[in-house]
Amino acid sequence: MEYVYAALLLHAAGKEITEENIKAVLQAAGVEVDEARVKALVAALEGVNIDEVIEKAAMPVAVAAAPAA
Amino acid sequence: MEYVYAALLLHAAGKEITEENIKAVLQAAGVEVDEARVKALVAALEGVNIDEVIEKAAMPVAVAAAPAA
Amino acid sequence: MEYVYAALLLHAAGKEITEENIKAVLQAAGVEVDEARVKALVAALEGVNIDEVIEKAAMPVAVAAAPAA
Amino acid sequence: MEYVYAALLLHAAGKEITEENIKAVLQAAGVEVDEARVKALVAALEGVNIDEVIEKAAMPVAVAAAPAA
Amino acid sequence: MEYVYAALLLHAAGKEITEENIKAVLQAAGVEVDEARVKALVAALEGVNIDEVIEKAAMPVAVAAAPAA
Amino acid sequence: MEYVYAALLLHAAGKEITEENIKAVLQAAGVEVDEARVKALVAALEGVNIDEVIEKAAMPVAVAAAPAA
Amino acid sequence: MAHVAEWKKKEVEELAKLIKSYPVIALVDVADVPAYPLSKMRESLRGKAVLRVSRNTLIELAIKKAAQELNNPDLEKLVGYIQGGAGILVTEMNPFKLYKFLEESKKPAPAKPGVPAPKDIVVPAGPTPLSPGPLVGEMQALGIPARIEKGKVSIQKDTVVLKAGEIITPQLANILNQLGIEPLEVGLKLLAAYEDGIVYTPEVLAIDEEQYINMLQQAYMHAFNLSVNTAYPTKQTIEAIIQKAFLGAKNVAVEAGYITKETAGDILGKAFRVALLIAQELPEELLD
Numbered sequence: 204m205e206y207v208y209a210a211l212l213l214h215a216a217g218k219e220i221t222e223e224n225i226k227a228v229l230q231a232a233g234v235e236v237d238e239a240r241v242k243a244l245v246a247a248l249e250g251v252n253i254d255e256v257i258e259k260a261a262m263p264v265a266v267a268a269a270p271a272a
Numbered sequence: 273m274e275y276v277y278a279a280l281l282l283h284a285a286g287k288e289i290t291e292e293n294i295k296a297v298l299q300a301a302g303v304e305v306d307e308a309r310v311k312a313l314v315a316a317l318e319g320v321n322i323d324e325v326i327e328k329a330a331m332p333v334a335v336a337a338a339p340a341a
Numbered sequence: 342m343e344y345v346y347a348a349l350l351l352h353a354a355g356k357e358i359t360e361e362n363i364k365a366v367l368q369a370a371g372v373e374v375d376e377a378r379v380k381a382l383v384a385a386l387e388g389v390n391i392d393e394v395i396e397k398a399a400m401p402v403a404v405a406a407a408p409a410a
Numbered sequence: 411m412e413y414v415y416a417a418l419l420l421h422a423a424g425k426e427i428t429e430e431n432i433k434a435v436l437q438a439a440g441v442e443v444d445e446a447r448v449k450a451l452v453a454a455l456e457g458v459n460i461d462e463v464i465e466k467a468a469m470p471v472a473v474a475a476a477p478a479a
Numbered sequence: 480m481e482y483v484y485a486a487l488l489l490h491a492a493g494k495e496i497t498e499e500n501i502k503a504v505l506q507a508a509g510v511e512v513d514e515a516r517v518k519a520l521v522a523a524l525e526g527v528n529i530d531e532v533i534e535k536a537a538m539p540v541a542v543a544a545a546p547a548a
Numbered sequence: 549m550e551y552v553y554a555a556l557l558l559h560a561a562g563k564e565i566t567e568e569n570i571k572a573v574l575q576a577a578g579v580e581v582d583e584a585r586v587k588a589l590v591a592a593l594e595g596v597n598i599d600e601v602i603e604k605a606a607m608p609v610a611v612a613a614a615p616a617a
Numbered sequence: 618m619a620h621v622a623e624w625k626k627k628e629v630e631e632l633a634k635l636i637k638s639y640p641v642i643a644l645v646d647v648a649d650v651p652a653y654p655l656s657k658m659r660e661s662l663r664g665k666a667v668l669r670v671s672r673n674t675l676i677e678l679a680i681k682k683a684a685q686e687l688n689n690p691d692l693e694k695l696v697g698y699i700q701g702g703a704g705i706l707v708t709e710m711n712p713f714k715l716y717k718f719l720e721e722s723k724k725p726a727p728a729k730p731g732v733p734a735p736k737d738i739v740v741p742a743g744p745t746p747l748s749p750g751p752l753v754g755e756m757q758a759l760g761i762p763a764r765i766e767k768g769k770v771s772i773q774k775d776t777v778v779l780k781a782g783e784i785i786t787p788q789l790a791n792i793l794n795q796l797g798i799e800p801l802e803v804g805l806k807l808l809a810a811y812e813d814g815i816v817y818t819p820e821v822l823a824i825d826e827e828q829y830i831n832m833l834q835q836a837y838m839h840a841f842n843l844s845v846n847t848a849y850p851t852k853q854t855i856e857a858i859i860q861k862a863f864l865g866a867k868n869v870a871v872e873a874g875y876i877t878k879e880t881a882g883d884i885l886g887k888a889f890r891v892a893l894l895i896a897q898e899l900p901e902e903l904l905d
Contacts, residue, residue, distance in 0.1 A: 204284045207892045207899075209301075212277035216303045224301065231300030232278075232293070234285045247899045253891075256898070260890040273874045276888045308587030315585070316876035322885060329886025342851045345840040346419035347439075353412040354441045362439070369438030370416075370431070372423045377522075380515035385849035395838075399845035399857060414829075414836045429711065445813060446821070453713030454829040467834030467841075480848045483862040484557035485577075491550040492579045500577070507576030508554075508569065510561045516849075523850030529859060536860035549877050552866045592873035601872045602865040 205234050206244050214253050220245060274303055275313050283322050289314060343372050344382050352391050358383060412441050413451050421460050427452060481510055482520050490529050496521060550579050551589045559598050565590060625675060632669060632679030632705060637687060639667070639707035643715055643810035644676070644695060648702030654724060654803050661722055666708035666715065668805070673703045691814040698809035698816070712810035716822035723804030728790040738779040738793070738800040744771045745796055756792055 209228040213220050222241050229236045278297040279289050287293055291310050298305045347366040348358050356362055360379050367374045416435040417427050425431055429448050436443045485504040486496050494500055498517045505512045554573040555565045563569055567586050574581045636642050647655060647670055655670075662668055671679075677696050684693035708715055728738075740761050747770040756763040762773035778789060785793075785800070793800060810817045844854040845861055870880040871887065 204892055204896065205281055207895050208277050208281035208284055208888075211888070211892060211895065212274050212281060212297070212301050215274040215277055216298075216301050218302050227300040228281070228297055229285075231296045232281050232285045233287050243900060248895075251895065251898045253895065256894045257891050260887055260894055273884075273888060276874050276876070276884055280885065280888055280892070306588070306591050308584040309591050311584040312582075312588030313876055315582075316878075316881060320881045320885070325882045325885045326889045328882065329889045342840055342844070342853050343419055343422045345844050345849065345851060346415050346422055346836075349836070349839055349843065350412055350415040350419060350435070350439050350441075353415055354436075354439045356440050365438045366419070366435060367423075369434045370419050370423045371425050377515045377518045381513070381519035382849055384513045384516050385847045386843075389847055391843065394846045395840075395842050397842055397846055399842040399861065411832065411836060411839075414832045415840075418833065418836050418840070446815065446817070449711040449812075450713045450822075450824050451829070453711055453717055454824050454826050455833075456714060456717070458826070458830065458833075460833065463830050463833050464837045467837045480862055480865075481557050481560040483848050483850075483858055484553050484560055484866070487859065487862055487866070488550055488553035488557060488573070488577050488579075491553060492574075492577045494578050503576045504557070504573055505561075507572045508557050508561050509563050520850055523852070523855045527855055527859070532856045532859045533863045535856075536863050549866060549870070549879050552870045552875065552877065552880075553862075556862070556866050556869060589873075589875055592875040593869070596869060596873045598869050601869050604868060 205229060205232065206240055210244060210248055211253070220248055274298060274301065275309055279313060279317060280322070289317055343367060343370065344378050348382060348386060349391075349395070358386055358391075412436060412439065413447055417451060417455060418460070418464075427455055481505060481508065482516055486520060486524060487529070496524055550574060550577065551585050555589060555593060556598070556602075565593055628671060628675050629678045629682060632671060632676065633682040633686065635667060635669060635707050636679060636683035636692075636705065639709065641708045641710060641712055641715060641810060641812045642680075642692070642695060643706040643708070643712065644698050644808040645704045645706050645719070645805040646701035646808055647704045647805060650803055650805065654726075657724075658722060658805060662706075665710060665718065666706050668704055668706050670702070670704040673699050676703050676705055679705070689814075691816070692811055694816050695809060695811045698818075700808060701806075703808070704805070706805070706807075712812050712817040713822055713824055715810060716807050716817075716819065717824070719805050719807050720823075723802040725799035726801040726803040727799050728785050728793040728801060730785055730787040730790045732785050732801060733782050734779045734785060734800055735802050736781045736800075737777050738785075738789075738798070740772055740776045740778050740793075740796065740798065742772050742774045742776075744769055747795060752792065752795060755788060759789060759792065761792070 206225065206229070209225045209232075210220050212228060213224050218224055222238075222245050225241050225244065226236050226238075229241075275294065275298070278294045278301075281297060282289050282293050291307075291314050294310050294313065295305050295307075298310075344363065344367065347363045347370075350366060351358050351362050360376075360383050363379050363382065364374050367379075413432065413436070416432045416439075419435060420427050420431050429445075429452050432448050432451065433443050433445075436448075482501065482505070485501045485508075488504060489496050489500050498514075498521050501517050501521065502512050502514075505517075551570065551574065554570045554577075557573060558565050558569050567583075567590050570586050570589065571581050571583075574586075645668070650658070659668055677699055680696050681693055684690060706715070710718065744766065748768070749765045749770060753763045753765065753770055756770075759778060761776050761778060763770050764773060765771070778793075779785060779800075807819055807822065809819075810822065841854055841857070843849070844851050845857045848858055848862075850858055867879055867883070870877060871883045874884055876884055
């Protein structure tokens with residue numbers, strides 16, 4: 204999950220999610236970086252709307268509320 | 273939230289969550305670090321069993337996702 | 342809740358919610374009036390748009406909290 | 411709604427919901443009382459368990475809370 | 480709501496919720512204190528187990544999620 | 549949570565959430581103030597729309613309430 | 618009243634006296650009520666109301682007499698509502714209560730040919746105690762899906778055999794009676810009720826209790842919302858007020874990512890859930 208956290212950290216800090224940035228963050232955390240995974244991550248995240256996902260993460264409540272009625 | 277992600281990244285990487293480590297990670301992400309927030313975060317996480325908390329958090333997503341489908 | 346009902350009754354009747362009016366209504370209902378509560382009510386309702394407030398759902402729910410618990 | 415508020419006020423005050431009592435409360439609030447409405451209200455509420463009805467109004471939340479116990 | 484926050488602050492700080500203490504906190508916040516509201520709040524809180532009430536507030540939805548599965 | 553209550557007390561009272569104000573409120577409540585936590589809180593609240601977030605807390609119930617009507 | 622028989626005079630006298638001694642005077646139609654249910658009804662009225670059945674003309678005279686003696690011309694308006702086999706019902710119950718009471722006292726009664734259905738008549742699905750016979754054919758002719766099952770007549774599904782207001786035919790009455798379905802209602806039909814200068818008709822008196830219950834709930838929610846939203850504490854709302862304040866504070870702290878004992882779980886949990894949801898979007902080889 205480190206790679207994902209690194210990406211989310213960059214996102215939350217308003218920085219771009221680039222291979223370089225992710226590598227820097229991971230290395231600062233003492234992680235031995237796998238270049239291929241970084242590449243794959245950046246590529247995969249290109250099509251993901253992170254803000255939307257964050258919204259969804261807060262959602263379960265709304266979902267849970269409905270059936271309770 | 274970037275401070276929290278930094279802490280979780282360290283945790284996932286098996287590193288200790290110290291003020292120093294968090295600062296290093298945040299700086300690597302290009303964040304201008306607020307020492308007080310780092311201090312407060314590290315103090316607040318003391319005594320928190322992150323693995324436990326995370327495990328609990330993981331469940332509802334699966335559950336909540338199901339009926340939504 | 343008597344005091345709140347008295348205020349709502351006055352409001353619905355288009356009368357002003359004053360200490361005096363609330364007292365009169367409560368006394369007519371046979372309630373032994375507690376001046377402090379009347380005063381507190383009038384103070385709490387000052388500047389409040391009652392029509393809006395009575396329709397606004399009051400019961401809170403933990404937003405992100407729930408699934409994590 | 412004045413008439414219903416008056417009834418609930420009497421109920422909350424532990425008084426009986428009679429035509430006389432409702433009229434007294436409404437008049438104290440400066441309402442010009444419509445006898446037929448008072449009569450209809452008293453008749454409609456006869457045999458109604460107000461506490462139960464009210465509890466149901468508050469339920470949605472209570473329901474959500476219940477399974478937590 | 481400031482009166483309630485003052486009470487909760489005192490509670491969280493392990494202090495007694497008295498009229499005097501609430502007044503002191505509110506005044507420190509620059510609030511012009513309404514004595515009647517303080518009185519009413521302290522009276523209403525008598526016999527209320529705040530910790531229990533708060534715990535209840537935190538719980539519901541999590542469990543409500545379960546039956547949704 | 550004392551620190552958060554202090555901040556919300558200020559907010560509800562229409563006062564600015566500054567380190568100074570939070571400190572004053574906490575001290576009035578007899579809390580031994582940790583400067584770092586105050587600083588961190590003020591920093592963390594920057595950019596948070598408190599009214600909106602509080603409002604969100606009340607929302608899900610409206611959803612749950614509807615089908616019960 | 619020149620040629621009026623002595624017993625009639627006495628009857629009018631008594632009726633007028635009765636009318637004068639109660640605040641609520643109602644006219645009811647007892648024409649369709651058989652003797653036995655009527656006596657049952659008198660029993661259920663005992664202590665609540667007095668019922669006197671008489672001739673319509675005598676009732677009219679009695680009302681006029683009472684109105685005159687009470688110097689109350691409003692009371693005389695009641696005369697215009699006399700019809701059918703009228704009876705006088707006097708009571709202390711207010712007219713709305715009286716109407717409600719009479720409605721609740723109505724009993725189901727067997728179908729009668731030539732009478733309109735008071736509401737939709739339904740033949741319910743399920744087995745019946747009837748043995749096979751010509752009735753099955755009659756049922757089917759009326760659109761009732763009847764079949765023989767295990768030697769008895771069985772109805773295949775709920776069937777509306779008559780809409781409200783339609784007239785019951787002799788064939789249908791026979792079938793309903795055989796099935797033990799009682800679609801009619803027998804009871805005192807209120808024609809009008811007088812109190813305090815006002816004559817109330819059934820249309821006015823038929824109150825929708827459901828609506829009142831909704832209003833009660835609405836009024837309570839208004840009071841609840843007002844109390845909680847303005848932080849005016851009452852016994853019933855103090856808990857909700859505390860919870861609202863707590864959750865508000867907690868949600869603000871969670872949103873701000875400010876970790877406390879109370880918010881650590883939520884904040885870390887939320888961050889983790891975000892990571893988890895993101896991970897779900899990633900190709901498998903990226904996952905640990």
